[in-house]
Amino acid sequence: MNAKKQIPAKARAVIIGGGVSGCSVAYHLAKLGWTDVVLLERKQLTSGTTWHAAGLIGQLRASQNMTRLAKYSADLYVKLEAETGIGTGMKQNGSMTVALTEERKQEIYRQASLARAFNVDVREISPEEAKQMYPHLNIGDVKAAVHLPLDGQCDPANIAMALAKGARQNGAQIIEGVKVTAVNQKEGRVVSVTCEQDGETYTIETDHVVNAAGMWGRTLANMSGVTVPLHACEHFYIVTEPIGGLKQLPVLRVPDECTYYKEDAGKMLVGAFELKAKPWGMDGIREDFCFDQLPEDFDHFSPILEMAVNRMPMLETAGIHTFFNGPESFTPDDRYYLGEAPELKGYWVAAGYNSIGIVSSGGAGMALAQWMNDGEPPFDLWEVDIRRAQPFQKNRAYLKDRVSETLGLLYADHFPYRQMATARGVRRSPLHEHLKARGAVFGEVAGNERANWFAREGQEREYRYSWNRQNWFENQKEEHLAVRNGVGFFDMSSFGKIRVEGRDALAFLQRMCANQMDVPAGRIVYTQMLNQRGGIESDLTVTRLSETAFFLVVPGATLQRDLAWLRKNLTSDEFVVITDVTAGEAVLCVMGPKARDLMQKVSPNDFSNEHHPFASAREIEVGMGLTRAHRVTYVGELGWELYVSSDQAAHVFEALEEAGADVGLKLCGLHTLDSCRIEKGFRHFGHDITDEDHVLEAGLGFAVRTKKGEFIGRDAVLKKQEKGLNRRMLQFLLKDPEPLLFHNEAVVRDGKIVSIVTSGNYGHHLGGAVGLGYVPCEGESEADVLASTYEIEIAGQRVAATASLAPMYDPKSERVRA
Structure with a gap:
């Protein structure tokens, strides 16, 4: 047994939760010179969700800054091993996504255009090329595939342990077996944390608290009047017995069948994001929960498994070594929470990772640490900002209803204008x-x-x-x-x-x-x-x-x-x-x-x-x-x-x-x-x-x-x-009236991708799709910027566009003042 660690009377920051998220925040704060940091974990490090995560490292996300954070995570996990001596299992074996429908083909090709705009290595490959890279794959109905060579996989628990060790090496304290019972406040700001260890109560004075409590995050936040809307869901995967001759393969995603596949030490892991998930923990999470699994539910998983056996025929003869069901937290919009809670100064949140906690936590921990250090985020983090949460969303009936849908949406078609089907009608106009x-x-x-x-x-x-x-x-x-x-x-x-x-x-x-x-x-x-x-x-x-x-x-x-x-x-x-x-x-x-x-x-x-x-x-x-x-x-x-x-x-x-x-x-x-x-x-x-x-x-x-x-x-x-300006906002009108713009298409200037469309829609008066987007212009005049030839790349196809600095509709605003 380790000797019991002394709980300090004061700390600059107290981090609550010893999963990969909390360990990453501790590591990055310590790296910034916050040596006076303490991380409290109620049981043991990684014992909530981290230990059973699948550990997929996919760098391409839905926006530039989320991609920036995922790339940061991948680079960090490669370096951590040398820094701490703990193996992170980080392998850049690539990933591949296959499409079984024309709609999904359009989606993954749009993602490939976006990857190019964000400087992520990507290529569109034919079903036959996919088969060469993944010999076990049934490509009978595969329409298209996309390959990202620098994606990979890792060992989640070891990454958390390496981050924890790195944090300790830089002066942070990590104490297990400590339960936080209160975050105390005075005049609207955090002043201390009350906690229990072995039946004794302690108080730590602090100006900053980080809620990295994962699926316990909502309950912890409620104690302080803070809104963190998340709810746990059951998440399933199986691991096969060893399969003879199985070599290192890219991570494979088949979103049309809700599945992902990962080769690990000669076995296959098959995981699922089924369309209607099972929320879990409606009555709270029991006190002794630690490295726990949930009851198996083979009936729920079997339709997924049938599709998997068809997709990967070798699974038919492979024995199942583990059927795993573990809880993970999901949020109402499938995006995690980062930042300072609007209700309480000095109360920070890093929780609700919706099954992408491993790939997100390295970057999210870095971004939150910078934010805490500088008093402002290092770049635009609005899509994961805790301030987007609405107070009513902590309602448990609402969350239970909504997260049954959001888990499945991770692998659903990400169509433009897609509306949520669950938990609707809460706020209505007169x-x-x-x-x-x-x-x-x-x-x-x-x-x-x-x-x-x-x-x-x-x-x-x-x-x-x-x-x-x-x-x-x-x-x-x-x-x-x-x-x-x-x-x-x-x-x-x-x-x-x-x-x-x-x-x-x-x-x-x-x-x-x-x-x-x-x-x-x-x-x-x-x-x-x-x-x-x-x-x-x-x-x-x-x-x-x-x-x-x-x-x-x-x-x-x-x-x-x-x-x-x-x-x-x-x-x-x-x-x-x-x-x-x-x-x-x-x-x-x-x-x-x-x-x-x-x-x-x-x-x-x-x-x-x-x-x-x-x-x-x-x-x-x-x-x-x-x-x-x-x-x-x-x-x-x-x-x-x-x-x-x-x-x-x-x-x-x-x-x-x-x-x-x-x-x-x-x-x-x-x-x-x-x-x-x-x-x-x-x-x-x-x-x-x-x-x-x-x-x-x-x-x-x-x-x-x-x-x-x-x-x-x-x-x-x-x-x-x-x-002078480094970039300018332009308006684009596609010359072909057929294609559509939504958001995130690549802007091509004189043959080279330079940025993305920030928002788009159809200009019914102008007669074509219209988009807005920034173009780099350092040292250039307005005339130089407009003298270029512009195209917009949509799902790999380039479409000629007219660019303008002034609005193309009513540039002098005469109609507005009529």
């Missing part, structure tokens, strides 16, 4: 039933049900997914052209709405926002909140309601993030109250050249330019109700956003609908909002602009006022003005 009755087909973002498109009479009200034109393409076209030529209606009640008020509200917002906030009451200002690097933390409009009150409108998906950013930067001596008022008001948008005609029919107020100019807000009457009318637009047309008290929303909608019959009012969905905004070149936070994208390079310099005085990011703006 107009939900009205819109449903009129043919709305809903999508969900951050739990908000939103009308994505409207079905015609007799048309089925569901998605038929495809990489080509989906069944709602013509519906979107009609809605889009109605907005461009007539008048369209959108329900945008899911917008996040924040009131910032009090004596110091103006001074506070002047510091937070890059634009001039000192405007008359009733003015609306489009602005960004920047970080010190000039990157965009938030993209919003601010309406001044009175001398001391301001109304902020942000995307629904970023509301928690924006609230956290505001609260984090508020100083103790500023008299400002920040309130989330999202649910209090619905937002009814009337957009298009006939918007004024409609408004004059439903309201006695004057809607002329003189009385209601662009970027102004005022109270108006509609029907028998009152609303605040904001003259702004996200679709690039004349229009008003009507902010209506939730209890009057249905009445105001009915009044608009009745009056709209004469002017051809068309109900429109979010897909049309998106296609219109892309034609107009408007940016979308999270896709086109992130905290890593400089406001000037994003083409948003028109919303920055450096002369107004100090604000966060001002120095970075001045520096960039002086030095």
